[in-house]
Amino acid sequence: MGAPLLQIKGLTVGFTTAQGSLPAVCDVSFEVHAGEVLGLVGESGSGKSVTSLAILRLLPVQARVSGEVHFAGRDLLPTGEEEMRSVRGARISMIFQEPMTALNPVMRVGDQVAEAVLAHQGAGRSQNGQRVGKREAWRIAVEALKDVQIAVAERRARDYPHQLSGGMRQRVMIAMAMVNRPELLIADEPTTALDVTIQAQILELLGELQQRHGLAMLLISHDLAVVSQVAHRVAVMYAGSIVEMGQAARVFQNAAHPYTRGLLEAAPTLSTERERPLKTIEGMVPAMGALTPGCAFEPRCGLRIPACAQAFPPLVEVEPGHWARCPVASHQSPVASVTD
Numbered sequence: 001m002g003a004p005l006l007q008i009k010g011l012t013v014g015f016t017t018a019q020g021s022l023p024a025v026c027d028v029s030f031e032v033h034a035g036e037v038l039g040l041v042g043e044s045g046s047g048k049s050v051t052s053l054a055i056l057r058l059l060p061v062q063a064r065v066s067g068e069v070h071f072a073g074r075d076l077l078p079t080g081e082e083e084m085r086s087v088r089g090a091r092i093s094m095i096f097q098e099p100m101t102a103l104n105p106v107m108r109v110g111d112q113v114a115e116a117v118l119a120h121q122g123a124g125r126s127q128n129g130q131r132v133g134k135r136e137a138w139r140i141a142v143e144a145l146k147d148v149q150i151a152v153a154e155r156r157a158r159d160y161p162h163q164l165s166g167g168m169r170q171r172v173m174i175a176m177a178m179v180n181r182p183e184l185l186i187a188d189e190p191t192t193a194l195d196v197t198i199q200a201q202i203l204e205l206l207g208e209l210q211q212r213h214g215l216a217m218l219l220i221s222h223d224l225a226v227v228s229q230v231a232h233r234v235a236v237m238y239a240g241s242i243v244e245m246g247q248a249a250r251v252f253q254n255a256a257h258p259y260t261r262g263l264l265e266a267a268p269t270l271s272t273e274r275e276r277p278l279k280t281i282e283g284m285v286p287a288m289g290a291l292t293p294g295c296a297f298e299p300r301c302g303l304r305i306p307a308c309a310q311a312f313p314p315l316v317e318v319e320p321g322h323w324a325r326c327p328v329a330s331h332q333s334p335v336a337s338v339t340d
Helices: 048-055 081-087 109-119 134-147 166-178 196-213 224-230 248-253 258-266
Strands: 006-017 020-032 037-041 063-071 092-095 184-188 216-221 233-238 241-247 316-319 322-324
Touching: 006 048, 020 037, 020 048, 020 063, 020 216, 020 241, 037 048, 037 224, 048 063, 048 184, 048 216, 092 166, 109 134, 109 166, 134 166, 166 196, 196 216, 196 224, 216 224, 224 248, 233 248, 233 258, 241 248, 241 258
Parallel strands: 037 216, 037 233, 092 184, 184 216
Antiparallel strands: 006 020, 006 063, 233 241, 241 322, 316 322
16 A cells, blocks of 8 residues: 555643643554545544644644654654645645634635635646736636535635635635645544535535545544545544544444444434434543543443453454454444444
């Protein structure tokens, strides 16, 4: 398969507070290859968004980051800020969770997409090799809006964010992320604020763009059904750590970790009996600073044994290419897949 485009090694993020340093991400490692979609799944508070912001060095000054973030063979963590600006938006782009807060409310959406072009003039050059000016940047912005299937793009480019629907605002965010043809797209909960119909359209659009441009994608979501439609591989996060990782089909069909199994059982499928209430995972993700020495999921786990509370379990290969951080659940019977 060759060298990965993105390789995370031992990424750890803590935040300095009055109570001391509180961990948000603990020793996270994964890879994303060119043209591959990796789904990063977990409940709110599991560390998914912090991981994505750490990749782009967008965390606040209180954050303390260690480990390695290699992109195209280069570690981004020690890279200077000026060089990072040439990476953000040009080689690595990000779609944020809520477009209404990510877009500037007092700028036309076409100007905001064109601004992304002008910010990376070296990455976006016109046909004659000259640097892109404002007129050319506007033309590229309109083409980018057309590329994400916004009708009457020339007119919509002159609209402000509040004049667009939620689905159209999300398409503008995707256009802004894609306009400089990045190699890696980080999509942080790209469908959270959308209804089911629009959600399906956005996922279909992301899939088309990913295949058309050979894009690598890190898709972050708490929704397994969303990830199952797009991702080639899946990494499940809980309390700042990856607890399961493998090919999407294998993880969904033969989940090894109790947390992954709980997420799958809580998701309705076509075979779910409507008369029966959905299963739930009791309790909540522990807060930063409340982690115990053992498995963070142990207080909520129905399969826990005394050893689970005593030592943090390692990732174990339960089958080729399928890893789980649990010693007791790797051979449980399969659960219903969200794709059923």
